[in-house]
Amino acid sequence: MMRANCLALILCSSLTACAASSDKSADSGNWWSFGGKEKVAAPAAVPKIDKKLTTAWLDEYEPQLREALKGSKMELERRQNVLVVTAPVDASFNADRPSMLLPAALGPFSRVAKILEKDRLTGVLILGHADSSGQVEANRKLSEDRAKAVASIFRLSGLNRDRLMLKGVGSDMPRAANDSSDGRKLNRRVELVLTPQETLVALLAQYNQPVVAKTSIEQIKPAKVD
Template sequence: MSIKKSLYLPLALVLAGCAHNSPADSASAKHWWWPFGETAPKQQVVVQPDPKVTQAWLDEYEPRLREALKDSRLELERRDNLLVVTAPVDASFNPDRPSMLLPVTLGPFSKVAKLLEKDPKTGVLILGHADSSGQAQLNRELSQQRAQAVAAIFRLSGLQRDRLMLKGLGSDMPRAANDSKEGRSLNRRVEILVTPQDTLVALLAGYNQPSKTTAVVAAGQIK
C-alpha cells in the first residue's frame, strides 16, 4: 500500500502516558499519544542530556535536514537544543478535507522521515497547532488529526514507537496574534520537533509538569 493511500485510512491510536510517568499514574497521560494502536514504551528514567553532545548532533543534522527540505514549503528553525520543521497548514493540508495532507507534501516529509529513521538515537515529537477561530475543543481535535497525518508518514518510514510521539495543542501556543488573517495563518501549523532521544525525554518530562511548561516555552524550546 502506498503512503498516499495509507494516509486516507483511519488512524488507530492508543492512550498512553508521557516520558518517565506510567500511563496509569500520570495525570497528564491522557494528553499524549503513541501512534497506531501500540502500547506505551516502558518507563524511562529522565537523564539530563549532555549539552555538548546535543549541540554536536544539531550541527550534524541541521544541514542534512535543510537539504531534505530544499525547494519545499516546509520551514526549518534551530531552537536551542531542537531542530523544528514547520509545515504551514495552508500550504500542506487539503482545504476541503482539513486533516488530509496535500500530495505535494509527501515527498519532503518522507525525506525527513527516512533521514531520521536511520539514527536510533533520534526522537521526534509532532505538535499540531490551530488558530483561535471556532470552538476550542474542535480546534484541538483538528490539530490532533493533523499531527496524526504527519506521524503516519514517519511511522510508515520505519520510526519506532519509542521515538515518535504527537500531541494536538489547539490554539494554546500561537506564534502570532489571532486578530488578523495573516496571524491566524501563521498559527495554523504542524511542528516536527527533532532532537536526540535523551533530550526529547527530558522535554516531555517538562510538559508533564505544568509548573515548568511556561519556562520551557519562554526558553524558546517550543512555540
C-alpha cells in the first residue's frame, strides 16, 4: 500500500507541477512534455491503461534493466504499472560539484538509455530529489539540475525529447525521515519512472484532469563528467 501511495504521489505531484509550469514561463523549462508542439488541446476523456500491453512491457524490460544495473548502486523496483530506477546521489554525483555525475554512474544510466532508445513508445519521467537540509529553493534547483544531468545522457543516447519528462521536486517527496544522516542519504536520489508512453500519459491524467497542454522544451547541455 505504501508503494502504491508513493506512486500516486509521484504522478499527482508531477502533473500538478507540470500544470503550474504551463502557466509560468519561467518554469516551463523544468518539463519536457510528451509531444513536440505547444498548445495541443487536452483529450476529452482520460486515456485508459492497456493492462495487457503494460504488463507485457514490464515483463520484457524488467530483466533487461536489472542486467543493465548489475554491479551498480542503483535499484530497480516494479511498482504497479511502472518500473522505477533509483540512483542514490552519494554514489552518482560529485560531492564537490553536486550536479555533476560521477563516471561510475554514466555506465548504468547509458545502458538503461540504450535499452530504451530502441522502443520509440517508451515514456521516461526523471525526478530529482533532495533532503531537507539547507534552503528550500536551493534544494529544488539542485534536484532539478541533477535530473537534467541524467536526462542529458538519455538525449545523447538518442531518445527524443517527446519521450522525456523531468522535474526537480526538492525535499517534497522523502523516502525516509530527515532527522538522521541515514534518512537524509536515502532522500538524496534521482528516480527514473519507466513505462510505455501511453501508460504514463494515462497515469498522469488519472491523477489530475484534464491532461495539461504540452509545454515548450528547454535545450539542455550534455552531462559533465568529472
